[in-house]
Amino acid sequence: ARAFDAVLDADDLGAHSADWVGTLSVGYAGAALHEIPPNGQGIAALIALGLLEQAGPSGRSVDDVATLHLAIEATKLALADVAAHVADADAMNFAPGDLLAPGYLAERARFIDRERAGDPGHGTPKPGGTVYVTTADASGMMVSFIQSNFVGFGSGVVVPGTGISLQNRGIGFSLAEGHPNRVAPGKRPFHTIIPGFAMNGDGTPLMSFGVMGGPMQAQGHVQMALRTIAYGQNPQAAIDAPRWRIVSGRTVAVESTFDPKLVAGLKALGHDVVIEPPDSVFAFGGAQIIARHGDGYVGGSDPRKDGLAAGF
DSSP: OOTTHHHHHHHHHHHOOOOOOOEEEEEEEEEEEOOOTTTTTTHHHHHHHHHHHHHHOOEEEEEEEEHHHHHHHHHHHHHHHHHHHOOOGGGGOOGGGGGHHHHHHHHHTTTOOSSSSOOOOOOOOOOOEEEEEEEOOOSOOOOEEEEEEOOGSSSEEEEOOOOOOOGGGGGOOSSTTTOBBOHHHHHHHHHHHHHHHHHHHHHHHEEEEEEEEEEEHHHHHHHHHHIIISSSOOOOHHHSSSSSSEEETEEEEEETTHHHHHHHHHHTTOOOOEEEOOHHHHHOEEEEEEEEETTEEEEEEEEEESOOOOOO
16 A cells, blocks of 8 residues: 555554444335445445335336336435435444334335426434346355445556555545544445345245446335235346336436336436436446245346356
8 A cells, every 4th residue: 555655554454344234224115125235335225215114105017107107216315315414324324224114114105296307305214337136046145245346447546466456445434523434444335236135025936136336226125025925026027127227316227128108208207317328337226136936046147248147
């Protein structure tokens, strides 16, 4: 680090320790979705799904504009809360679980207008460069794993003699005075890498999944859970379906393979829709899923990127 005039030094690295943590979870459509807690963005997917559970189903098909609109609006609210509050858990102003409290989610869900696109701000609970792989074996063990060096394949610094490229996740810090994610010594930055897992209502494993793609990841988790858990689509069908991505405000990007009638329906509800080609994993993500099915598994891999589903 000193060779590159870095602020970090060997003592900083020596003082660091990794944490073995449990998950945060929220009930959704009879299942329980699990994510790694902050300082990651997995809580955004949980907030959005919790809001959808509070709001209730659209009563329409998964590819109906009413269903799509609800999912987009719930995700907007979730991302607003994450941007304002999520940081290293030790630096947050309240416990991460407070963002998932049923009373708080019910309060935030009231901001979802089923007839019109919104541009929500965040709420405040009351005091109180990525590779994803999932695997499962004959014994029923399932693993959800993700790793990333981030932008530009990391920092551009390689540890001499090792071939190990160092990450640049410090870019996830904020410089805003008073923000819980403001850069500070000994503090973990907000980051995007989030492995996902779902359990059945009886506590048995249901699905191991992830979606590569920076800030698209939590939005991708919402879309995969919506399709597979709430609507019963198989993993490959859920992965293949056209995706959307919230940009900012009322602007939402959709893949060029989106049904034009859905695009028109979203515009009629006040969404500013931008159509983009599905040629960027970062734009719309790359998903991998293994779902437990009886005594076997069903896998799916995203055609938007390199990857495969294999069994042996």
